[in-house]
Structures are given as C-alpha cells and as structure tokens.
Amino acid sequence: MTIANVGRRLLVAIFGLVLNFILIRYNTAEVLNTYVYFISIYMLFYIFANWGGRFFNTKKISENPKGVNSLVSSLISSKIILVVFSTLIIIFLPLKVEIKILIIVFLFLKSLTQIFDSLILYRKKSQIVFVTEVLLNTSFLLFIFLYNNINPISFLLYFVILELLKSVYYFTILKSEISFKFSINKGYKILKKSIYFFGISIAGFVASKADFYIIGVLIDKQTMSYYFIISSLSGISMVIYASIINTFETSIYRFNNTLFKKLEHSLKSFGLLFSIVAAFGFYVSLNYLYKIPVDIKFTVFFLINIFIFTLINFEMYRFTKLEKQNIILIILILSGIINLVFSFLLINKMGLFGAFLANTLGLMFNYLFLRFYLVKKPINEV
Numbered sequence: 001m002t003i004a005n006v007g008r009r010l011l012v013a014i015f016g017l018v019l020n021f022i023l024i025r026y027n028t029a030e031v032l033n034t035y036v037y038f039i040s041i042y043m044l045f046y047i048f049a050n051w052g053g054r055f056f057n058t059k060k061i062s063e064n065p066k067g068v069n070s071l072v073s074s075l076i077s078s079k080i081i082l083v084v085f086s087t088l089i090i091i092f093l094p095l096k097v098e099i100k101i102l103i104i105v106f107l108f109l110k111s112l113t114q115i116f117d118s119l120i121l122y123r124k125k126s127q128i129v130f131v132t133e134v135l136l137n138t139s140f141l142l143f144i145f146l147y148n149n150i151n152p153i154s155f156l157l158y159f160v161i162l163e164l165l166k167s168v169y170y171f172t173i174l175k176s177e178i179s180f181k182f183s184i185n186k187g188y189k190i191l192k193k194s195i196y197f198f199g200i201s202i203a204g205f206v207a208s209k210a211d212f213y214i215i216g217v218l219i220d221k222q223t224m225s226y227y228f229i230i231s232s233l234s235g236i237s238m239v240i241y242a243s244i245i246n247t248f249e250t251s252i253y254r255f256n257n258t259l260f261k262k263l264e265h266s267l268k269s270f271g272l273l274f275s276i277v278a279a280f281g282f283y284v285s286l287n288y289l290y291k292i293p294v295d296i297k298f299t300v301f302f303l304i305n306i307f308i309f310t311l312i313n314f315e316m317y318r319f320t321k322l323e324k325q326n327i328i329l330i331i332l333i334l335s336g337i338i339n340l341v342f343s344f345l346l347i348n349k350m351g352l353f354g355a356f357l358a359n360t361l362g363l364m365f366n367y368l369f370l371r372f373y374l375v376k377k378p379i380n381e382v
Contacts (some may be wrong), residue, residue, distance in 0.1 A: 007130045009243025013236040015137045017285070020229050022141065024290055026148045027155075033221045034152035035159075036228045040213065042103050042110075045090065047205040049082040049111040056197040057118035059320070068122075069179045072115060076180055077187030078194075079111040098153050102160050109163045116170035119177050121246075132169055136162060196325035203332030207339050207362050211355040214343040219351070226292055227352055231359075233285060237278040237306050241271070242313055252317050260321075264314055271310030279303035298353055305360045308367050315370045327373055335366035 023032040060071055087104050095103075120129050140162045144150065150158075171178065191198075212231050216224035245252075245267070255263065283299045286292045319328050339362030346354030 008126055008133060009239055009246070011130065011133055011137060013240050015141070016232055016236055018141050019144070020232055021289055022145050022148075024225075024229065026145060027150065029222065029225075031150065031152050031155055032225050035155065036225045037221065038099065038103065038156055039228070040216065040224075041093070041095070042106055043205070043209065045086040045103070045107050046110055047202050049079065049086050049107050050114060050201060051078060051082055051191060051194055051198045056194045057115055058121065061118050061122050068119070068177055072119070072178050073180050074183065074186040074190045075115050076112065076178075077183050078190040079108070079115070079187075080182060081184065081187045081191070083108045083111060096153070099156065102156050106160045106163060109160075109167045112167060113163075113170070116167070116174060119174050120170070123174070123177065125173060128173065129170070133166065136165055136169075196329060199329040200325055200332055203329055203336055206336030207332050207366060208359065210336060210339040210362075211343045211347070211359045214340070215347050215352070215355045218344075218347050223352065227355055229290055229292065230286065230294075230352060230356065233282050234302065234305060234356075234359075237274075237282070238309050238313075240278075241274055241306070241310055245313060252321075260318070264318075267310065267314050271313075272307055274310060275303050275307035278306045298356065301353075301356060301360055305356070305363060308360070308363045312363065312367050312370065315367070318374075319370070328370075331366060331369040331373070334369060335362045338362045338365050 023035060057075060061068055083104070086107060090100055090104055090107075093100065120126055140158065143158070144155070209231075212224070212227060215227050252260075252263070279299050279302050282302045283294060283296075286294045316328065319325070339358055342358035342361050343355060346358050348354075350357065
C-alpha cells in the first residue's frame with residue numbers, strides 16, 4: 001500500500017520529467033512554448049477551481065467515513081460551481097477557441113482528480129490505480145516521442161484525452177463511493193467550510209509561482225519555458241517528498257504531542273538527506289539532459305529551496321492539526337508579497353537565477369514566520 005502511494009506520486013514526477021525532455025529535445029520550440037502557456041493559464045484557474053484542495057478532502061473523509069457518499073456528492077457540486085465561474089472568465093480570454101475548450105475540460109477533470117485521490121488513498125486502492133496509470137502515462141509518452149512532428153493544438157488535445165481516460169478509470173473503480181446529485185446549496189456549504197483552505201491555496205500559489213509568471217512578463221516566452229523546466233524539477237522534488245510523507249497523512253492528524261515531536265525530529269534529518277539527493281539530480285538533469293546550463297551556486301540554492309520546503313511541509317500538518325488555517329493564510333500572503341517584490345527586483349538583473357532566488361527567499365520567510373508564531377505560543381498548544 002505504502003509503495004503504491006509513493007509510486008503514484010513518483011509516477012507523476014517521472015512523467016513530468018520525461019515529457020519535458022521529449023518536448024525540449026524532440027519537438028519544436030512552438031510545442032513546448034504552447035504547452036507551457038497552456039499550463040500557466042490552467043494553473044491560474046485551477047487554484048480557484050481546486051478551492052479546498054486535497055488537504056480538506058482527505059481531512060473530511062477521514063473524520064466521517066460513514067458519510068463519504070454524501071460528502072463526495074457535495075464536493076463534486078462545489079467543483080461544478082467553481083468550474084462554471086471559471087468558464088465565464090475563460091471564454092473572454094484572448095485565446096484560440098480550441099485552447100479555451102481544452103483548458104475548460106482539463107480544468108474540470110483535474111478538479112475532480114483531487115476528490116478521487118483522497119478516496120483512492122482512504123479506500124486503499126493505490127496499487128491497482130498505480131498499475132493503470134503506469135500503462136496510460138507510458139503509452140502517452142511513447143506516442144508523443146514517436147509522433148514528433150505533432151502540432152501544438154494536437155498535442156494539447158492528446159494531453160487532455162489522457163486526463164479524461166484517467167478520470168473515467170477513477171470513476172469506474174470508485175463508483176460505489178459516488179452517488180452524485182447536484183446541489184447548489186450543498187456545494188456552497190462545502191465552499192464555505194473550506195474557505196480558509198482556499199485562501200491558503202491561493203496565497204501559497206502566489207508565494208510559490210509569482211516568480212514563474214513574472215519571468216514570463218519581464219523577459220520572454222522562451223525563457224519562461226526554460227524556467228518552467230527548472231521550477232518543474234523543484235516541484236517534482238517537492239511532490240516526491242510530499243508523497244512519501246502523505247502516505248501517513250491520515251495517521252499524522254491523530255498523533256499525540258510526543259509522537260508528533262519524534263516525527264518532526266526524524267523528518268528534519270530525512271529532509272536534509274532528500275534535499276542533497278534532489279540537488280544532485282537537479283544539476284545532472286539540467287546540464288546533461290535538458291541542456292540548460294546551471295552552476296554550483298544555482299544548485300546550492302536549489303538544495304536550500306527544497307530543504308526549506310521539507311520543513312514547511314511538516315509545519316502545514318502541525319498548523320492544520322491545530323486548526324490554525326487562518327495563521328497559515330496570513331503567513332502565506334506575506335510570503336507571496338516577498339516573492340513578488342524580490343521577483344521584480346531580481347529577475348531583470350539576474351534572469352533565471354534571480355527568479356529562483358526570489359522564490360527561495362519567499363519560502364525562507366514563510367518558514368521563519370511559522371516558527372516565530374510557534375515561539376510566541378504556550379508549549380502545550382504546539
């Protein structure tokens with residue numbers, strides 16, 4: 001079970017690595033740039049459509065296993081409401097009609113995936129899901145590799161079809177958990193309950209992605225595509241780490257203070273070791289696979305960036321356990337502002353490194369703010 005859960009997250013990481021490699025080495029720059037542009041627009045709306053996110057879904061399902069069917073119905077209703085609102089904005093964007101349609105479909109499918117993932121984790125279906133995802137992802141990558149004269153729109157279409165096939169499969173194996181009946185009222189109640197989780201998600205998005213969007217605005221699409229690969233390697237490292245820890249997510253919330261402190265100590269050592277390995281992979285991948293030159297200084301900051309993330313990842317569990325989502329929200333907003341300010345100050349002068357430095361500074365202040373809050377609280381509350 002644990003291996004399958006970690007394997008699913010690793011699969012996402014490997015899929016992203018290989019897809020980026022195929023696009024940058026075996027397709028035209030237009031395909032890569034269109035893909036990056038598509039993802040960048042999608043992410044802006046996904047952070048809204050995702051709303052409470054997987055943290056909220058998993059927490060609520062684990063708290064009330066007998067009411068899963070009703071909860072899932074309400075969650076899906078909330079996603080439909082959010083995607084409809086997003087669609088009303090997307091249709092007015094200055095994009096090709098085909099791209100608009102693909103963004104809307106992809107957005108809806110990915111918003112449901114967070115619900116499916118929580119159910120897969122809770123119902124211990126990760127093993128069979130992992131095998132199916134390996135087959136689907138491998139087939140897609142092989143197709144894109146062999147069909148290397150693909151045009152940008154066709155690539156996006158196949159990319160969305162892949163997600164559609166996954167969603168159909170998830171629904172098939174989880175259909176006993178889903179008795180869907182659309183309800184605006186129930187959907188609204190879910191949105192209201194998860195408002196802090198949404199705030200945390202959007203603030204976290206700004207804190208972690210502001211540098212990516214600003215580099216596209218201040219420089220050009222090609223540089224943005226390169227930075228997308230760099231930030232993808234960072235994101236992939238974070239996904240791998242989080243997937244290992246998330247395997248025990250439902251148990252972590254039930255740990256007493258003694259177990260919580262032991263886990264914190266162990267994860268700091270593991271996080272440092274993981275960050276060193278990730279930094280080595282970052283240096284080798286960029287210089288020898290993607291042919292994007294980075295030096296030791298950049299690699300050291302990558303190591304620092306990932307290690308700080310591992311520390312923050314644990315603090316998210318602590319603050320969620322303490323029902324301190326409002327504090328997380330405030331701190332993420334401050335961190336997002338820091339990332340924005342440093343991005344504007346550093347990107348024009350330092351390019352890709354300046355963007356990543358701004359991101360790292362945002363993460364560092366995030367962690368410092370979280371720790372400062374804990375120092376000010378009585379020990380029995382943390």
